[in-house]
Amino acid sequence: MFLVDTNVLSMGAPGRSEGDATLAEWMDARSDELFLSAVTVAEICDGIAKLRRTGAIARAGRLDDWLDIVLHLYGDRVMPFDIPAARHAGLLMDRARAAGQSPGFADLAIAATAGVHGLAVLTRNIRHYLG
Structure with missing residues (x-):
């Protein structure tokens, strides 16, 4: 089982062109074995906040919507920093x-x-x- 780092999760974010189809297929096949850290959520929220602060409102909105979908898909597989x-x-x-x-x-x-x-x-x- 795996904890997905922010840099791997971000490859699937809207507007990212560096996606790796092989990695995406591998992750899809093992989705029940993949977990996220609450720290990754914080890092992504930091990036969204920076986009808003610097005027990239539309992109921030797309990433915020994407993050909501990611969190829904991972559900109880988001691990706390306890x-x-x-x-x-x-x-x-x-x-x-x-x-x-x-x-x-x-x-x-x-x-x-x-x-x-x-x-x-x-x-x-x-x-x-x-x-």
């Missing part, structure tokens, strides 16, 4: 610093959420999750 995940994120943060790395908080939170739920992260940015 206390166990927060504790695990703290450990991952320390390990990363000890290794001289400085991953972003969102990547740590997504990795921690996956870790506490026994999920693998489905991502296009493998280097963010190594170590």
